[in-house]
Amino acid sequence: MLKVAVIGGGIAGMQTALRLRELGIEPIIFERDKELGGKVRNWHLLFPTFTESEAVLLPLKNRVAREKIEVRLATEVREFDSTSVTLASGEKIVVEAVVVCTGFTIFDARVKDEYGYGIYDNVYTSVDIERMFVDGKFAHWRGEEPERIAILHCVGSRDEKVCQRHCSKVCCVTGVKQAIELKRRFPKADIFNFYMDIRMFGPGYEELYHTAQREYGIHFVRGRISEASPLMDGRVQIKAEDTLTGRPLRMSVDMFILLVGMRSNSENEHFARTADLRLADSGFMQPKDLFVNNVCSNEEGIFYAGTVTAPKSIGEVLNEASMAADRVAEYLKER
Amino acid sequence: MVERAKWAEYEKAIADDHFYYARSCIRQNFFPGSEKAFLDILKNKLGKDIYDDPIHTSCTGIGYHSDIVPLETIMTVVARQFALMGEAGYENFATSCITSFGIYTEILHTWEEFPETKERTADYLMKATGRELVVPKNLAHTSDVMYHFRKDIAEKMVRPLVNVKTGEPLRVVEHIGCHYAKIFPKSxxxxxxxPYVLAGMIESWGGEVVDYPERRHCCGFGFRNYLVQANRGYSIANSQKKLESMAPYRPDFIVCNCPGCSMFLDKWQYAIAEMEGITYGQRGCGIPVLTYEEMAGLVLGYDPWELGMQMHAVDVEPLLNKMGVEYDPSAKYLGKSGKYIGKPAPTVVNRAVEASVYKLRG
Amino acid sequence: MALNFGYNISKPRVIDIDRNNLRKSVEIIRELPELQACIGCGTCTASCTAGNLTSFNFRKVHTLVRRGEYQGAYEELNKCMLCGKCRLLCPRGINTRGVIMLIKRKLGDF
Structure with missing residues (x-):
């Protein structure tokens, strides 16, 4: 059987491998972590339907196991080209093609130091909130239920100051989802989402936004928070402009949540250099085109699936992974 | 509440010795002992070489920020200061003013980004003064220099920033001039x-830094704003906003690294108290405002009247008493020659209750 | 007497959510939750009979009211001619006339 390397064992990698196997190709997954699943393992409920992340992960993981797909865990890929993969250990594996499914990196909120993440108590990222929901444990002010929560959109997205000009796409709907979850958990809390634009691109997203406003009474304020400061009692004061009234706005909050964006992996540059691949301005890998060849790289035999090329939702990633596998099969046949 | 480590994360290069000193235009009026104390501390306490050049001029920053001095002119004036530094045999430029520091930093960046502006300036400098343009190897604000030697000063410390009665560290609000790092954060x-420049000094000398909601807010100085009387309402409101925000933390004093900020935060307390009867410090008084040189001077055992602290709008005696500074109250208004220099009228900010009808806030 | 230095101390323009009394705002949203669904598109103001001739801006007034800024809202809303065009256009289906009547009823005192 023809052997194809799948770099990354997140949902993109697993779905690619499963589809390759359906097409009679032998995939081999290289995963850096000790476990398959990638970032999705950290998420609690998925937008817009509040589906448990396990509902996506388990079937994929089980099928990978059932199909006896070769998985190399805790294995870092140092370099690759269209016919081989070299591991950090120095081992070289010869393959017929490579699918890059290495995903993205979560923006480090400490870089935006005006928001005081890692400095002030009660400043969290959206990733922390997911973990709190997973663990069922909420760190909050003086052990009491929060009365006011602010959620800030576009932290590390659409921001030239931190070299992240792109939109991370999924944070808006994540912000709406988390606002609803927090409201369900803390019904007395007033929740404010601060946004620059609300981008509800997927099916059911706009409806979720509407539900958040109407049924959960979430306040949406158009304006980017300029800074957070500590208050005497440990809460946080935030400042923004309420741009729809043209006035500055200030409030203290018990929880300040930063919706952190999707950043390109720093390894992308290395891979691009060693395998002659093109990078987009955002640092994500640049597909051959954005239409009929959106899962192909500029190099024959190297393919992409998932967020390695741009921020995407889970559904989009899974579709793309199947497409990438199909294009690999086509490539191997026509070669 | 705050992990202090964060405050020291960005380091900047500061020279170890041999400084060319550039003075501020206004500090000698409002905080007249500060620059003298800085020179004395560097030369006599730390044994450093610093040159106080009598022929350097204003950087014209106030004129520049008030739309009176054009960019080409200020660049040429700045070029002359650098040329004087070179002629005096120095490479490290240390400026006492934040406005000047911002301007020097900005001009050096402009020359780097747009080399034609540097060429043009060199040409003007040559035509106007016959001098050669040089650029400093190291540019620092004098608070950077003081910060750089904070541990050496701590070793020579006579009176730490501690309340002698309670043994508790003094609670200090630090206020950084906007043009120190808001234009070029890396500077x-x-x-x-x-910013860690003042916080570092406070911590090294035994005090406790107070972080409060409006810490990063501008004092409201703004040049053309306060220069025009009709605009002063929103200028003073900025200082008031800060004072309101810091008051609940009961700070023992405020320390600034900018001439304008220290003047504003001090004098506006006087103005607010006279206009609205409100004070922000303890026991109905104002909050003393110090320059970092005055703070270092007190720590090193200088006499407060030698440091020029009698010129403050808000009396510093409550702070001196807390620190256990010995001073002669009767010498407060005696000038350098021992001659009586006159005494200000009683003010609300110094709790001249008998002189006012206001209800003072405790 | 207070000294006159030739200027006053400006009052802050900030909407201070901590200081504002949000009780009325909460009542208004509870009675007409659809008001929260406003996305600030401005169609209401664009079509407003009164807004084209006066400073009346329905979108801004109800947003301020929701933030607890009630001062002057009643007087502003009195400019509405209740023609109903804004309700016809609102993409979020908000009963704008209902909102105007409700805010006026709640804030009659302000």
Whole structure:
């Protein structure tokens, strides 16, 4: 059987491998972590339907196991080209093609130091909130239920100051989802989402936004928070402009949540250099085109699936992974 | 509440010795002992070489920020200061003013980004003064220099920033001039959001830094704003906003690294108290405002009247008493020659209750 | 007497959510929750009979009211001619006339 390397064992990698196997190709997954699943393992409920992340992960993981797909865990890929993969250990594996499914990196909120993440108590990222929901444990002010929560959109997205000009796409709907979850958990809390634009691109997203406003009474304020400061009692004061009234706005909050964006992996540059691949301005890998060849790289035999090329939702990633596998099969046949 | 480590994260290069000193235009009026104390501390306490050049001029920053001095002119004036530094045999430029520091930093960046502006300036400098343009190897604000030697000063410390009665560290509000690091965050110790330059001194000398909601807010100085009387309402409101925000933390004093900020935060307390009867410090008084040189001077055992602290609008005696500074109250208004220099009228900010009808806030 | 230095101390323009009394705002949203669904598109103001001739801006007034800024809202809303065009256009289906009547009823005192 023809052997194809799948770099990354997140949902993109697993779905690619499963589809390759359906097409009679032998995939081999290289995963850096000790476990398959990638970032999705950290998420609690998925937008817009509040589906448990396990509902996506388990079937994929089980099928990978059932199909006896070769998985190399805790294995870092140092370099690759269209016919081989070299591991950090120095081992070289010869393959017929490579699918890059290495995903993205979560923006480090400490870089935006005006928001005081890692400095002030009660400043969290959206990733922390997911973990709190997973663990069922909420760190909050003086052990009491929060009365006011602010959620800030576009932290590390659409921001030239931190070299992240792109939109991370999924944070808006994540912000709406988390606002609803927090409201369900803390019904007395007033929740404010601060946004620059609300981008509800997927099916059911706009409806979720509407539900958040109407049924959960979430306040949406158009304006980017300029800074957070500590208050005497440990809460946080935030400042923004309420741009729809043209006035500055200030409030203290018990929880300040930063919706952190999707950043390109720093390894992308290395891979691009060693395998002659093109990078987009955002640092994500640049597909051959954005239409009929959106899962192909500029190099024959190297393919992409998932967020390695741009921020995407889970559904989009899974579709793309199947497409990438199909294009690999086509490539191997026509070669 | 705050992990202090964060405040020291960005470091900047500061020279170890041999400084060319550039004075501020206004400090000698409002805080007349500060620059003298800085020179004395560097030369006599730390044994450093610093040159106080009598022929350097104003950087014309106030004129520049008030739309009176054009960019080409200020660049040429700045070029002359650098040329004087070179002629005096120095490479490290240390400026006492934040406005000047911002201007020097900005001009050096402009010359680097747009070399034609540097060429043009060199040409003007040559035509106007016959001098050669040089650029400093190291540019620092004098608070950077003081920060750089904070541990050496701590070793020679006579009176730490501690309340002698309670043994508790003094609670200090630090206020950084906007043009120190808000234009170029990398030009300041600690960056723009968590500048460490003053916080580092306070911590090294035994005090406790107070972080409060409006810490990063501008004092409202703004040049053309306060220069025009009709605009002063929103200028003073900025200082008031800060004072209101810091008051609940009961700070023992405020320390600034900018001539304008220290003047504003001090004098506006006087103005607010006279206009509205409100004070922000303890026991109905104002909050004393110090320059970092005055703070270092007290720590090193200088006499407060030698440091020029009698010129403050808000009396510093409550602070001196807390620190256990010995001073002669009767010498407060005696000038350098021992001659009586006159005494200000009683003010609300110094709790001249008998002189006013106001209800003072405790 | 207070000294006159030739200027006053400006009052802050900030909407201070901590200081504002949000009780009325909460009542208004509870009675007409659809008001929260406003996305600030401005169609209401664009079509407003009164807004084209006066400073009346329905979108801004109800947003301020929701933030607890009630001062002057009643007087502003009195400019509405209740023609109903804004309700016809609102993409979020908000009963704008209902909102105007409700805010006026709640804030009659302000």
């Amino acid at each position: 300041g110790v600690g960056g723009s959001e968590f």
